[in-house]
Structure formats: C-alpha cells, structure tokens
Amino acid sequence: MGRSSRAQADENRQRILAAASALFRARGVEDVGIADVMKAAGMTQGGFYNHFSSKEAITTEACAQSFDGAAQKWRQIAADARDGGKDAALAIETYYAADKPPEQTCPMIAFAPIASRRPSDDPLRRAFDDGVKMLLAVYSEQATDGSAKADQDRLSDGFAAMVGAKLLGFARAPISIGHSRVARRR
Amino acid sequence: MGRSSRAQADENRQRILAAASALFRARGVEDVGIADVMKAAGMTQGGFYNHFSSKEAITTEACAQSFDGAAQKWRQIAADARDGGKDAALAIETYYAADKPPEQTCPMIAFAPIASRRPSDDPLRRAFDDGVKMLLAVYSEQATDGSAKADQDRLSDGFAAMVGAKLLGFARAPISIGHSRVARRR
DNA sequence: TGTACATCAGTGAACGCGCGTTCACTGATGTAC
DNA sequence: TGTACATCAGTGAACGCGCGTTCACTGATGTAC
Numbered sequence: 001m002g003r004s005s006r007a008q009a010d011e012n013r014q015r016i017l018a019a020a021s022a023l024f025r026a027r028g029v030e031d032v033g034i035a036d037v038m039k040a041a042g043m044t045q046g047g048f049y050n051h052f053s054s055k056e057a058i059t060t061e062a063c064a065q066s067f068d069g070a071a072q073k074w075r076q077i078a079a080d081a082r083d084g085g086k087d088a089a090l091a092i093e094t095y096y097a098a099d100k101p102p103e104q105t106c107p108m109i110a111f112a113p114i115a116s117r118r119p120s121d122d123p124l125r126r127a128f129d130d131g132v133k134m135l136l137a138v139y140s141e142q143a144t145d146g147s148a149k150a151d152q153d154r155l156s157d158g159f160a161a162m163v164g165a166k167l168l169g170f171a172r173a174p175i176s177i178g179h180s181r182v183a184r185r186r
Numbered sequence: 187m188g189r190s191s192r193a194q195a196d197e198n199r200q201r202i203l204a205a206a207s208a209l210f211r212a213r214g215v216e217d218v219g220i221a222d223v224m225k226a227a228g229m230t231q232g233g234f235y236n237h238f239s240s241k242e243a244i245t246t247e248a249c250a251q252s253f254d255g256a257a258q259k260w261r262q263i264a265a266d267a268r269d270g271g272k273d274a275a276l277a278i279e280t281y282y283a284a285d286k287p288p289e290q291t292c293p294m295i296a297f298a299p300i301a302s303r304r305p306s307d308d309p310l311r312r313a314f315d316d317g318v319k320m321l322l323a324v325y326s327e328q329a330t331d332g333s334a335k336a337d338q339d340r341l342s343d344g345f346a347a348m349v350g351a352k353l354l355g356f357a358r359a360p361i362s363i364g365h366s367r368v369a370r371r372r
Numbered sequence: 373t374g375t376a377c378a379t380c381a382g383t384g385a386a387c388g389c390g391c392g393t394t395c396a397c398t399g400a401t402g403t404a405c
Numbered sequence: 406t407g408t409a410c411a412t413c414a415g416t417g418a419a420c421g422c423g424c425g426t427t428c429a430c431t432g433a434t435g436t437a438c
Contacts, residue, residue, distance in 0.1 A: 002399030003414045012414080028299060030216045033391055046395085047415045055392065112353055113214060113299035132354050156356055157347050164350025167298055168318050170342055188432030189381045198381080219424055232428085233382045241425065 013051045016041040021062040021069075025110040026102035029059055060124045063115070066107035067131030071138050078142040089143035093174035096162055108132055109167055135159075199237045202227040207248040207255075211296040212288035215245055246310045249301070252293035253317030257324050264328040275329035279360030282348055294318055295353055321345075 004012065019040035023032040034055055035045040052058040074092050081091030096106070108131070115128035140155045158175060165172035190198065205226035209218040220241055221231040238244040260278050267277030282292070294317070301314035326341045344361060351358035 001415060003401050003412075005401060005414090008401095009414055028303060031303075034393085035391075043414095044416050045392090046417060049393070050414055108354065109298075112295075116353070116355065117214060117217075129355075153359060156351075157358065157361070160350035160354060160356055160358065161343050161347035162350065163354060164346035164348065165342075167302070167353060168294065168346060168349060169302065169315075170346055172343065172346060173339060175343070187382055189379075189434050191381090191434060194434095195381055220426085221424075229381095230383050231425090232384060235426070236381055 009050075012041070012043065012047075016043070016048065016051055017058065017061055017065060020058050021066050022103035024059065024062050025066060025105040025107065028110070029114055056124070059114070060127050063107060063111045063124060063131065064127040066110070067127070067134055070107055070131075071134050074135065074138045074142070078138075089139065090174055092139060092142055093158075093162055096166065097172055097174050106163070106166060108135065108163055195236075198227070198229065198233075202229070202234070202237055203244065203247055203251060206244050207252050208289035210245065210248050211252060211291040211293065214296070215300055242310070245300070246313050249293060249297045249310060250313040250317065252296070253313070253320055256293055256317075257320050260321065260324045260328070264324075275325065276360055278325060278328055279344075279348055282352065283358055283360050292349070292352060294321065294349055 016037060020032075020037045023037055023040060034048050037058070038045045038048050048058075052061070074095070077091050077095045078088035081088045107128075111124075111128050111131075115125050118125035120126075120129070136156060136159050139159050140152075143155060143158075161172070161175075164170075202223060206218070206223045209223055209226060220234050223244070224231045224234050234244075238247070260281070263277050263281045264274035267274045293314075297310075297314050297317075301311050304311035306312075306315070322342060322345050325345050326338075329341060329344075347358070347361075350356075
C-alpha cells in the first residue's frame, strides 16, 4: 500500500480521531495505546504521526470533539422533547442519567482525571474547561428556555448533581431545574 | 542495613501505605510508581514486596484507608460544628468544598477513574463502593441528626452535587440539606 | 543467660514487557513540463 | 493528454524509556538449645 489521496487521508484522520474519542471514553486515556487507536481505525501504528504530533495532541482534540458531540446531542434531545411538548431540561437529565455504551461515557467524567491535574493554561485542560462551560451553558439554556428563569447557582447545582451522581454510580431520579425541586418528588 | 525488627517492619508498612495514599491522591494512581512510593516512605523499591503483593493490592488498601480517613475527618468536623452550635451538614459541605492540598484530594474523585471501570466484584471496586456508601452514610447521619429528617433522594442529591461540583471545579456555595435549599440562598 | 543458627526486612541491580515515538522503505498520488 | 519525477500517506520493525516485579545478597533479629 502506497500513498493515499488527500481526500482519503483526511477521511483517515477523522476515523483515527473518532476511534480515539470512543476508546478514550470507553477505557480511559491511560489504558489506550496509539496502536489500539490505529487498529480500531483500520491502520497500523506508524501512520499515526502523519496526522497527529503526539498522543497528547490527539487526546486534546478527542476531548474537544467529545464535548462538541455531547453538546450537539443535548440540544437535539432538548429540541425533540419540546417538539413532543415535554420539559427540555428534564429530557437532558433523563438522557444523561441513562446507561450508555462505554464509548459514549460522558466526557466530563472520562477526561476529568487527566485534565484536572493540569495547569490552567495547558491545552488539554483548556479543552476540558471549555467543554464543561459549554455543556453547562447548553443545559442552562434549555432549562430556562420557556419556563421561569432559574438562578445561576440553582442551575449549576443541578448540573453538578447530575454529574456527581453519574460519577458515583447513583441511580438518580432526573429533576427539572426549571420547576420546583420539591414539587417533582412523588 | 539488615533485617528490621518486627515492630519496625510494621511501622514501615504503615509508612509505605500512608505514602501511597497521599501520592495516589495527589498525582493519580497511574502516575505514581512503586519506586516513588518507597522513596517517599524513605526506603528502596525492592522492599515493597515484603509488605504488599502488588501495586494493585496497595492501591486497594490505600483506597480503603483514604475513605476511612475521610469519614473520620467528616465526623470530627460535624462534631466540632455541633459543639459550636452550628449546622453539622453545612460544616461538612464547607469543609468539602474548601481547597485542600493535593494529597488530601477526595478519595471519591481520586479513585473513581480506576475503580469505576472495574467489574463489581473486583476488590478495588468493592473498596471504592463501600467507601462511597460510608461517606454518604456519614453525611446523611450528620445532616439528619438534630434537624428534620430529609428524605433519602434529597440527601444523595445534595451529596452528588457536592462531589460533582468538586470534580468540575465549580466554586459551589455549601448548602445544608437539612434546611430548605431555597431558604439558604441570599 | 549465652551461643549458634535460621529467618527475613531491606538493598539495589536487573529483567521483561508495554508503549510512545522514530525510521527506512513502499508505491500510489499529485505535479511540472 | 502523456510522461517523468517528487511527494508523502501508510507500513511494520525497531528504539528507548519507564515501570512493575524479581532476585541474589546483607546483616540484624528472633529462636532453639
């Protein structure tokens, strides 16, 4: 096998990145090797460095992409809920709380262990922080859209509870933050 | 240097375990080597296996010990608060939310990344799950002690929010779960 | 209580394996004429 | 449009390093008599 066309190469890069995102989330960044990623993308390990300068680099990109994907998904879930006349924020929480295949592990949980120990100006750390900010923004938008504005503390608290429950493996009843917390209980 | 006395050896074992607990929490289990641990304990790496059968084994013990230490600390914080006529649960949340030196990183956050991918019958996973259960129990005890009983969902929700906020690096205002969530705001 | 010997905690070098990265090579692709 | 050549995406082996673990060795400790 010789040189690939530029279009083919671009597609390969995408496939490598997608494979990395899925594997990193499923098994954790530290437990996934470059060879694993390339194998999942249907290539051999040597070609990796034609596309990415290092594992660090692809980790950062995979992190950012995972957050983008999650944000997009959340928006879609919220839109679908509204179309069906349901509460958008509740729909996001329900979706978030649901069990998902390992490769769809929440990026906040998957990347937090590596990102959180980095200095705040580290690229991976930045990607992570930006991602969290983005997801909180999406959640807040959807939660306040069409219902009474919930104050910021209340929103980030609900968001944190959602993530914390996932991290700890709690089976948590989704709560719409736009409505009274207590009212929803039984 | 030849053989140590049994008392000395027992003390050394404790020191190794304490060093491991601190380092694992500060830098993450995967980024700490046996040599690092032994060096921190003031010994050379070869002696490690006189005390522990593997890194896995000391990780499990360090996890359990970290949770024990946290639970003990929480109880103390709560007792001190009550002695001063303050809300015990609020004191725990305030303590939890506070910045702490890296080696005192919350065990729920420090060990979650490795433990959560283990099968439920794995010893490390068991230690982690037991630890979380214990901390939630301590929190619940202290939160409901002396004030109206909060229902279980509400407690685990507040607990999850506390942990989630820490994971995400949110500066979160501590909330006493024994009191009205809304009432405490401003 | 003393003495001879077995035990075993601790040392530090070495082993073996995995993984990130490099490298010489291949041959299809893209380009210059 | 063809042709000759440079480029470079992909291959697969090899390198180098770190880390968990092993091992031969030392000599103080514990024990049997």
